[in-house]
Amino acid sequence: MSASAIKPTAEPDARPKIAVVGGGLAGLAAAIAAADGGAQVTLYERAPRLGGATWSFQRNGRWFDNGQHVFMRCCTEYRAFLDRLGATDQVIEQSRLSVPVSRPGRRRARISRTGAPAPLHLARSLMRYSPLSVTDRLRAVRTALALRRLDPDDPDTDEMSFGGWLRFRGESDRAIASLWDLICLPTVNLRADDASLSLAVRVFRTGLLDDTDSADLGWTRVPLSALHGDAAARVITDQGGSIQLLAQVEAVDHGPSLTADGERVDADAVILAVPHDAVDELLPPDTVARQAELADLGISPIVNVHFVFDRQIMDVPFTAALDSPVQFVFDRTEAAHWAGDESGETTDAPRGEEQVVAVSQSAAFDEIGDRPAEMIERYQSALADLFPLSAEAEVLDAVVTREHRATFAGRPGTRRLRSGPNAAVAGLFLAGAWTDTGWPATMEGAVRSGNQAARMALDFCRGANASTLSWEDQRERTIA
Ligand SMILES: Cc1cc2nc3c(=O)[nH]c(=O)nc-3n(C[C@H](O)[C@H](O)[C@H](O)COP(=O)(O)OP(=O)(O)OC[C@H]3O[C@@H](n4cnc5c(N)ncnc54)[C@H](O)[C@@H]3O)c2cc1C
Structure with a gap:
């Protein structure tokens, strides 16, 4: 042979x-x-x-992400992708949208939904939204209904800015900063005044206004x-x-x-x-x-400032902030202490009482060039205003992640x-x-x-x- x-x-x-x-x-x-x-x-x-x-690094034995990532229940293909990865149990998904909104020295407000059919599911929360005057709240309800009638795929809609459209409808500066930007900034990575109306309509309609449960939020535990x-x-x-x-x-x-x-x-x-x-x-x-x-x-930057406090400073998994330089802050303790074994199991036991938090700043054009030490000082002081417990706490570690080219800029x-x-x-x-x-x-x-x-x-x-x-x-x- x-x-x-x-x-x-x-x-x-x-x-x-x-x-x-x-x-x-x-x-x-x-x-x-x-x-x-x-x-x-x-x-x-x-x-x-x-x-x-989307990436992470280790520093002094803890995990940090390059930046906080959040998704909504309407992100159906992303959620199916997680499922295909076998990672669905590694994310937290809210059973009902609830976004705490913190202000220095004030009672926390909340944007949340009920189980009512859309768009009524948001009505109660909007009508009780204390950062806005009653007049602004009523106007916001009317504006939300008008947003529902816009077509995100209409090319003319993309030529307009979301902020310009909001102002045309009589929305005040306060309402734009305290309500509309709260959602536009983390989703479009631009302020309403800079964002394409078409992209904002996509986010508000698909994410918030068309279906009851579409805006329930999710984020990673690892x-x-x-x-x-x-x-x-x-x-x-x-x-x-x-x-x-x-x-x-x-x-x-x-x-x-x-x-x-x-x-x-x-x-x-x-x-x-x-x-x-x-x-x-x-x-x-x-x-x-x-x-x-x-x-x-174009490009739009995102900055995250991560702090390790020696104790718990915040009592919610995350919060938006108003009247503060902070936009959002997330408790990242569980992911920071991820055990990293093959099964992807997280460890339930935080090291001592420490809490790891990430301050997340979208469209960070004005601060991306600041020195890390400046940013750490600015946000440590801002966190002390938002969470009095942090004023007493010791910062065990702090690190800044800067993504200059985080996303394209969805401008008009x-x-x-x-x-x-x-x-x-x-x-x-x-x-x-x-x-x-x-x-x-x-x-x-x-x-x-x-x-x-x-x-x-x-x-x-x-x-x-x-x-x-x-x-x-x-x-x-x-x-x-
Ligand atoms: C800090 C931060 C926070 C964010 N927050 C959120 C959020 O909360 N929710 C949300 O939904 N989205 C968020 N995003 C946006 C989201 O992460 C991105 O839109 C998405 O991950 C982009 O994926 P992509 O595959 O399109 O591009 P990329 O992730 O940029 O991937 C492109 C890849 O191509 C590689 N590459 C480039 N050139 C070459 C080459 N010549 N040869 C080989 N490889 C190459 C790059 O190295 C890169 O890995 C955030 C982004 C950042 C940076």
């Missing part, structure tokens, strides 16, 4: 090869959906870890890296996929193909899931709608800059929170875009025609 006869013949892998560039939530969702759909997936990520804009990146890596490799870390893709081209570390790799389809300002340099000119203008989507007129998933290279698809999902830059938008790109890439590999549309055709379809 010849040597070649006894050598086992390797079965050629009949699965379509799909390459995913970018290991943020869009790329992870795309990779998992493509692998679940029967593709052989290779994921390229230039960083040493997965998770993209470090973000464990929740997303580590769990997704397990799922992708279990599905036979390959993950290349520290793999900077230098170009994506016809074929489709990509070049990583100087080597050209051919694939049956490529999903490009990098931030908007990284797209142009990777693609041949005019591969994507308005490619040269993508940088005009930016919708037209957001590309759909199609490109003018056959077999290439786009994903990312910045693509035209209709959502602001959120985890939900990222996962939706990844799922959609994976569906289209699988269709393309199977020879279905939907994905051979050029971006112009796709755009025309979308507008029609």
